[in-house]
Amino acid sequence: MCKTRFAGGLLPGATLLALAIALPAAAQAATATSTLNVTATVSANCIVSTTALAFGNVNTLSGANVDGTGGLSITCTSGTAWSAAAGVGSGSGASFASRRMTSGANLLNYNLYTSAARTTVWGDGTSSTATFAGSGTGAAQSVTVYGRVGSGQTTVPAGAYADTVTVTVTY
Secondary structure, three states, X not given: OOEEEEOOEEEEHHHXXXXXXXXXXXXXXXXXXXXXXXXXXXXXXXXXXXXXXXXXXXXXXXXXXXXXXXXXXXXXXXXXXXXXXXXXXXXXXXXXXXXXXXXOOEEEEEEEEOOOOOOOEEOOOOOOEEOEEEEOOOOEEEEEEEEEEOOOOOOOXXXXXXXXXXXXXXX
């Protein structure tokens, strides 16, 4: 068995070999670097929901207009321009000039407007109608829809009248 002398005595050969393996000559650590490219595309998106416009009880004999309001909630990606258009509704013979709620075969004329003054009809931007427009913020934006059942419809029979108007948000 091989023994080596050191200041405190002798080291057995196996211990010396273990020390030689554990303490190799000064090794140099190596590194390599690179970059990682990270990408994403945020697409323009919008979500729309509606709040019903309910006129309540309409007295066609009163000689007065009956006004009501409904609403839109539009949430679009920040910076996304949007416009909200309305169709004429599903009532028989409806147009932007006169939308029509139905109760069976009976019709009750009404319209939708872009302001409380009820001077500009909400439509698709044609035939003297206007749309609502805005720019997305990433948060819900509320839009009030103004409605009116015009006076002078004294021959309209009693009944529950309804209509469905399609709202289209373009962005």
